[in-house]
Amino acid sequence: MRISIYRFNPELDVGPHMQDYDVDPDSGDKKLLDLLVRLKTIDDSLSFRRSCREGVCGSDAMNINGRNGLACLTALSTLKEPVLLRPLPGFPVIRDLIVDMTQFFAHYHAIRPYLINDEQPPERERLQSPEQRARLNGLYECILCACCSAFCPSYWWNPDKFIGPAGLLQAYRFISDSRDTASAERLAYLDDVYRLYRCRTIMNCTEVCPKGLSPSHAIERIRLALLRESS
Amino acid sequence: MRIFLGQRAWLLQRLTALLILLFVVLGAAGLLAGATPSYVQWHAFASSSLGAVLIVLFFGALCLHAWIGIRDIVLDYVHAPGVRLPLLALIGIILCAVLLRVALTMAAHFLPGA
Ligand code: SF4
Numbered sequence: 001m002r003i004s005i006y007r008f009n010p011e012l013d014v015g016p017h018m019q020d021y022d023v024d025p026d027s028g029d030k031k032l033l034d035l036l037v038r039l040k041t042i043d044d045s046l047s048f049r050r051s052c053r054e055g056v057c058g059s060d061a062m063n064i065n066g067r068n069g070l071a072c073l074t075a076l077s078t079l080k081e082p083v084l085l086r087p088l089p090g091f092p093v094i095r096d097l098i099v100d101m102t103q104f105f106a107h108y109h110a111i112r113p114y115l116i117n118d119e120q121p122p123e124r125e126r127l128q129s130p131e132q133r134a135r136l137n138g139l140y141e142c143i144l145c146a147c148c149s150a151f152c153p154s155y156w157w158n159p160d161k162f163i164g165p166a167g168l169l170q171a172y173r174f175i176s177d178s179r180d181t182a183s184a185e186r187l188a189y190l191d192d193v194y195r196l197y198r199c200r201t202i203m204n205c206t207e208v209c210p211k212g213l214s215p216s217h218a219i220e221r222i223r224l225a226l227l228r229e230s231s
Numbered sequence: 232m233r234i235f236l237g238q239r240a241w242l243l244q245r246l247t248a249l250l251i252l253l254f255v256v257l258g259a260a261g262l263l264a265g266a267t268p269s270y271v272q273w274h275a276f277a278s279s280s281l282g283a284v285l286i287v288l289f290f291g292a293l294c295l296h297a298w299i300g301i302r303d304i305v306l307d308y309v310h311a312p313g314v315r316l317p318l319l320a321l322i323g324i325i326l327c328a329v330l331l332r333v334a335l336t337m338a339a340h341f342l343p344g345a
């Protein structure tokens with residue numbers, strides 16, 4: 001199998017280049033990550049992030065044949081050759097397939113990704129009805145892999161000011177939580193020409209999310225919530 | 232200034248789009264129904280107060296819609312403040328001038344001596 005990988009080592013290289021590898025997958029190699037791990041035994045200078053190898057940690061997001069995805073969830077049998085692997089587009093490259101996620105997580109922290117409730121807590125726990133709990137479905141599953149934000153043209157143009165689909169999906173996760181009491185402040189924070197309204201409903205985010213989530217739908221719900229708030 | 236930021240702009244963009252769509256659909260329906268107004272008829276329409284109000288309303292919606300759309304494109308692609316601000320100012324002036332021209336032309340019918 002032929003794989004062409006983006007290589008860049010800032011300590012040695014003047015600029016990035018693509019390096020070709022020919023490897024034969026073992027019978028046990030099912031996913032792209034298996035093959036990358038095998039490649040690493042051949043060329044230990046190749047750098048990429050991975051941890052859980054089962055689509056839970058979100059660390060091995062990369063651009064695979066032009067589409068962002070998780071190497072550990074991408075079946076080798078679905079890939080057209082040569083397989084082109086590049087780092088997440090729009091993110092600063094640290095080395096090879098490893099990108100700098102600082103800004104991405106700064107947006108995540110800015111939406112205050114935790115429950116805010118200053119009321120006296122009940123003796124045991126803040127209860128939710130099954131319907132209230134169901135509202136979090138499709139939101140809480142996000143693994144913050146950044147496949148969506150790194151596939152969003154609006155995020156490419158304004159990565160410093162636009163929160164991006166991942167952060168906005170997380171923002172909506174807390175806005176729709178019945179136990180959170182800060183929805184109004186959260187919405188007021190998002191009512192900004194950059195933070196929320198750079199989104200043009202291009203829907204690349206929903207198209208590419210490896211967990212099957214829909215950030216663009218969450219963004220639509222935030223806009224509707226803002227509309228309700230102001231009327 | 233808030234009317235041009237965040238949610239208000241988004242809302243205005245949609246409302247003006249609806250208004251423009253309404254005008255376009257009505258106009259197209261009129262043409263399809265075989266109404267091809269002559270110059271005299273157009274002139275009479277524009278000279279009536281209803282016609283003048285509709286025309287100013289249409290151009291108002293058009294300019295506002297154009298402003299929000301073009302401003303969004305500039306915010307996306309033009310990042311240097313030294314270019315962005317003059318560009319936005321230029322676009323704003325052009326759109327205001329268009330609107331002013333339309334409003335003055337319409338108002339001229341109703342001024343004494345016109
Ligand atoms: S929404 Fe999907 S693509 Fe975006 S960070 Fe979460 S899991 Fe990844």
Ligand code: SF4
Pocket residue numbers: 151152153154155164165198199200201202203204205206215216219
């Ligand atoms: S829907 Fe919005 S957030 Fe998603 S890719 Fe498009 S512009 Fe980006």
Ligand code: FES
Pocket residue numbers: 049050051052053054055056057058059060061070071072073
């Ligand atoms: S290695 Fe954890 S998501 Fe792929």
